[in-house]
Structures are given as C-alpha cells and as structure tokens.
Amino acid sequence: MAETAYAPRRMAVSRAGTATRRRRRQAHRLVPLLYVAPGFLFYLTFVIAPWLQSVWISLWEWNGVGVATWVGLDNYAEILAEPALRAALLNAFGFIVFYTVIPIVLGLVLAAVVAATPWRAMPVIRTVLFLPQILPLVAVGVVWKWIYSEDGPLNQLLGAVGLGDFARAWLGDFTWAFPAVGLIGSWVSTGLCFLLLLSGIGRIDQSLYEAAKMDGCGPVREFWHVTVPSLRREIGVAATVTIIAALAGFDIVYVMTGGGPGHATTVPGVQVYELVFTAGRVGTACALATVLSVLTCAVMYGINRLTKER
Amino acid sequence: MKLKVTIATGIGACLLVAACAPPGASNAQGPAQQGPVGTAAPTSEVTLSLVSTPESGAAIRSIITQFEGKHPTVKIKYQDTNFDDYNKSLNLSLASAQSPDIVLLNSVGTTVKDNLVRSLAAYEKAYSWDKVYPSTQLAQWRVGGDGKTLGFGDLYAAPAGFSIVGVYYNKAKAAKVGIASPPKTLEEFDAALAKAKAAGELPVQLGNAEGHASFAVQLIGQSHDGAEKAATWAFGHKGSTFDSPGNRQGADKVREWAGKGYLPADANGVDLQGAVDKFTKGEGVFFIDGNWDAAKIGERMNGDVGFFAFPGAKATAIGTSVAYGISAKCANPDAAALFLDYLHSEAASAAEFKAGFMPADVAAAKPEPGTVMADIVAAWTKVNADNGLVGFNNNATATMGDTLTAATQELIAGKTDGAGFIGAIQTDWAKTHG
Known part of the structure; x- marks a missing residue:
C-alpha cells in the first residue's frame, strides 16, 4: 500500500523526496528499539540507574540517614588503605579457585567419564550432583557450619578413623577457615558445571572421536584433544556463572564465619553489608561495590575474549 | 551511529539530573523542639510503641503490664527483634514515618548525632533522675554537643537494668x-x-x-x-x-x-x-x-x-545498662517519659532482677544466699x-x-x-x- 502511494514520488528525485526517505529509514531503524524498549526500561530502572546512583553515593561521606558530605575519591583511597577491605577483595579472587577452577576440572572429568560409560543410574547421579545448586545458600551455610564445628560430624569422623589429632574448630583456624569455606563453593558449583559440560559433550560431533581413534588416541588424549577444546563455549559459560558467584558471594561467608577469624574469610559482600549497617559508612560501601563491579566486568571481558570460538 | 549517541546521551543526562543531589539531604532534620515538659499522666488515652530485643526486653512485658495498671490512660505496644537485626535497623526505623516511640538503645552510635532521639535533659530535671541513679550509671547515656562524645552533656536514655x-x-x-x-x-x-x-x-x-x-x-x-x-x-x-x-x-x-x-x-x-x-x-x-x-x-x-x-x-x-530513649518523632513524649521514670520503681526493679539484670534499686535484688x-x-x-x-x-x-x-x-x-x-x-x- 505504502509502496504504491509513494511510487510516483520516487520517480521524481527531489530534495524533499530524499529527506522523506531518510526520515522513513530512520523510523524503520527505530522499530527494533521499540521491541527492546520494555526490557531495556526495566534494565535501566532496576540495574543501570541504581548502579549509577551507587557510584554517585560513593563520592560522599554519608551514614544513610544524616547529612552527606562531599569527599570526592577519598572513599576509594580508603578501600586500598584498610586491611579488612583489601583482604576482602583478595579473598574474593582467591575463592575463584574453589568456585570455578575446582568445579570445572571436576565437572569435566565427571562428564567425560559419565558420557563414555552410560549408566542406568544416570538420572539419580545427575540429581544428587545438582542438588546443592537448588538449596538456599543460607541453609547450606548453616549445615556446613555444623559439620565443621568442634564437635561436629567431620571431627567425629576424623576421631573414628584414628585421626583425632587433626580435629579442630575448622572455621576458627586461620589456616583452615578459608579452604573450609571455599570447598563449600566447590560443592555447590560442581553439579552445575557437570551438567553444563555433559550437555556440551552430547553436542560434539562423534566423527571427531572416530577420527581421533583412527589416529591412535587413547581415552586420555581424546579427552585433551577433542573433548576439552570442543567444550570451550560451555566452559566459558560455567566460568562466567561461577566467577560471578565467587566475587559476589555473601550468604555462605556471612552465615558461617562472618568474615573471621580475623579477616581470613571476609569477602566484599560481607564488608559492604557491615559498612552500611554497622559502620554507617554508606559512601565507602558504595565505593567498594563499585570497585567490585568494575573488577567483575573486567574479568568477564577477559573470559569472553578467551573462550570465544576461533 | 548518530542515533545511538543521541539516545545514550539523553538517557545519561536524565540519570545525572536525577542523581545530582547529595544523598539523603532531604531527610535531615533539626533537633527536636524542647518545650516545657509535664510529668502528669495523660487525661485521654495514649498508645505508645516500644521496641527492644528479646534478651534485653525479657522483663519489660511484665513491667508494661504493671505500668498500664497504674496509669490506665497509657497503652504500650511491645515488639522485639533479635539483637543483630535490631542494631542494624534501629536508625532506619527511627528515621522512617512509622518510628516507634520508646526504643532500646544498645549504643549511642550516630543515633544522637542524626537527631533521631530526644534529649531527656528536661525530664531528668523534672523527675530528678540524677538523684535516683549513681552518676556512673547515667554517664554512658550522656552525649556531648558533637553527638558522639559520651560521659557529659544531655541525657538520652534512662536505664532499666544493668549488666x-x-x-x-x-x-x-x-x-x-x-x-x-x-x-x-x-x-x-x-x-x-x-x-x-x-x-x-x-x-x-x-x-x-x-x-x-x-x-x-x-x-x-x-x-x-x-x-x-x-x-x-x-x-x-x-x-x-x-x-x-x-x-x-x-x-x-x-x-x-x-x-x-x-x-x-x-x-x-x-x-x-x-x-x-x-x-x-x-x-x-x-x-x-x-x-x-x-x-x-x-x-x-x-x-x-x-x-x-x-x-x-x-x-x-x-x-552497661539496658536503657530506653524516646524517638524524636514521638508525639507524646510526656507519656513516654512517665514510663521511663517507672523503670526504676521497686516493682520494675524486681522484675528486672528476676530476668537476670542488676536492678536500678539494689534493695530489690533479693538473691537466695549461697x-x-x-x-x-x-x-x-x-x-x-x-x-x-x-x-x-x-x-x-x-x-x-x-x-x-x-x-x-x-x-x-x-x-x-x-x-x-x-x-x-x-x-x-x-x-x-x-
């Protein structure tokens, strides 16, 4: 309809005609934006705007209730100067080993083994491995706190097998608290990584394995040269999800140790919470959150670059 | 390209305009007005709300019942929250429109500095609390003019029991x-x-x-x-x-x-x-x-x-003492202060001691010997x-x-x-x- 209506004008090439066409083209270009608009509006209201607001607040000294004072970048300097806040950032990156590296390695091996030997009990294994993922993390923390406690099941087990000398209050020990808390992250993430990678293995072209076999590859070399490279994308997704969980963690640490002993297990999430609700330093809390979000984005950018299909 | 830039600039500008005010400035309020105070019970019915923690408030329910028996025109609604959450939310709830009237203060923190609780100086004088309590028992609730130095200045809370x-x-x-x-x-x-x-x-x-x-x-x-x-x-x-x-x-x-x-x-x-x-x-x-x-x-x-x-x-x-202050937003501070004054009464002291606190009135502490x-x-x-x-x-x-x-x-x-x-x-x- 529109085509016919405009047909005669198109014949007469005039300045006015080009202008109309340009406007029409522009209007057409705006249509996709309309589709995106509702989602974008929500994103803008609930993600971008609060983020910008917290960046703004990070430039003030404010206790959340009273009058705010402009301090510029002082809050950012405090993050570098205060041992507890520095420790929190370092610990968050340390947790990546437990939340990401260990689960992906374990998940890869498990998925490869399971894919190679189809078991009847498969659905049960899948469910058991995935279970920690669907439990609320606060409940997970409470249960593990009990397991690690001085007279908890772990120490009873150690005593029963004659290793009573190793028993200790795991979460109160400067050396052991960090790995003890970290391992729970591994326990939670492994199921997710396993499932992701298993579904990825199903997607790999079988002819690749056949070719590898023809070239005389054993199961181990098959794993290294076919399975792992083909799972690049799934590994990328697993790494993205679990690294965010490691960096933005709060529940498990808050419930189990509150960041102690000393600052051995503290993470930015716990520090932000303490800064706002105990210390009344909302500005510093926002500065720490901003630093964390920028670092997280940087890590995500790196992961995307590394795992992009070549 | 140009379109993208236009849209992005527009959104950015809107957000900046929305954000460019110091956070929280509109909430700030001046110190509560200090008019003349009364010590008589209100003639018409007044309802006050009191917030505390389960441990510190252990005796307060029975004290409220006795108080209401003595002053039938004052009703007090009691509510408690666990210690950690209480301390973290107290200032926010005092600043909110639904502020409680009488609040347990566990520490002075920034509560006084932000003008969230009333100075009790006038009531201290009216009820002679300085003669009821030894000076060290009130010192920790006296706050200097800077809102953070303790030990002298106006009184901001009245003690119920001691630890x-x-x-x-x-x-x-x-x-x-x-x-x-x-x-x-x-x-x-x-x-x-x-x-x-x-x-x-x-x-x-x-x-x-x-x-x-x-x-x-x-x-x-x-x-x-x-x-x-x-x-x-x-x-x-x-x-x-x-x-x-x-x-x-x-x-x-x-x-x-x-x-x-x-x-x-x-x-x-x-x-x-x-x-x-x-x-x-x-x-x-x-x-x-x-x-x-x-x-x-x-x-x-x-x-x-x-x-x-x-x-x-x-x-x-x-x-320290389990002590209660009055919200700056309390509409009936006289009635609230009447309750605070009741906290050192013999009956209240006995109830506090029963709950495990040292009472303001030591005579009310009657432990079994041995x-x-x-x-x-x-x-x-x-x-x-x-x-x-x-x-x-x-x-x-x-x-x-x-x-x-x-x-x-x-x-x-x-x-x-x-x-x-x-x-x-x-x-x-x-x-x-x-």
Missing part, C-alpha cells in the same frame, strides 16, 4: 587444684591459672568466635589503669588513647595465656554460648562472662559455681561502691565490636602481638573520635 562482667569459677575444680579463695590481684589470678594448668585442668574457658576475649583485655586494662581513665577512652574523649600501660598488659597477658595453653585451642571457632555450655559441663576452672548467663550457669552447675569482680586494687567491672546470684549482687555492690563500672569497649565506636573481634582472634592465634592489637583498636577509635 556486669566478671569472673565465674567452678568451685569443685578450684578446690581440687588447690585454689582456696578467689584471687585478689592479677598476680594471684595468674598463679591460680598456672596451678590449674599444672593439675591438668583448662584454666580459662573462652569462646572467641564473636570476640569475647576483649572482656579479658579490658578487665586487665582497667583494673590497672583505673575505671575513670578507662572510661574516658570508652566514652571517646578527645586525646585519650588505648595505648595505656594497663591495656598493653591486658593484650600481652591474653596472648601469653593463649601461648601457655591457658585458653582453649579452638576458642576462635566457638561462640559465647558454646563456651557457656562447655564451662557448665566442667571444662575450665574460670570463665569471664556477664550476669546475663548467670541463671543458666547457676542452674546447670547446681550451685557449684561462684562469681567475683575482676581482681585488682579497686573493684572494677565492665557493665547462689551465684548472691555472689553477683555482692560484686555489683562492691564495684558500685568503688565507682568502678566502665562501659563496654566495643561500644566506643559503631564498628569497635567488629574490630575487637578480628583483632582478638588474631591476638590469641598469635597472628599479631600486643602492639599490633593496640594499634588496630586505636586506629578504629581515631576514625570516629580522633
């Missing part, structure tokens, strides 16, 4: 290892600990997951430095420092105790209630804790337990006679509790020495009071 931290001891174990009577000096205390250790007993029970080793540091420190000097630091008076001979001795001593095995090896992984459980099961000859656990300890140990104020030339103790409660009342009386009550160090700043927890954990694990410990504490203090 006292001292030393519990297992009578049977003490007799067994040859400790005949409670030690009178730090040297005697040290010698008693050595005796207990030599006899194969754990000398001191401790749970430090929440930083309760700070009690020991503070008690040793203030018994050496004197209550008055210790209080000026806890109250945040300019120029005072945590780096005193007493506190140095306290930090070194606690570290030494940990090194000699006088403290449980797993203390950092056990919380206060865990330590109470162990002590009542016979682990540990001595145990430093407050009167709030007295009922539990006395009952479980069947009377085989005693209590004394920390040894020293003068009796000193850590103690019980741990009798020891606690004796220690309380002695400490007050020596004017030796000092507020908790962890109330010195809003974050001091967390700082003391982390620092004492490092201290008893040998991760820091006495000087490092004292430095960490003073740094936190200086951020607020320096």
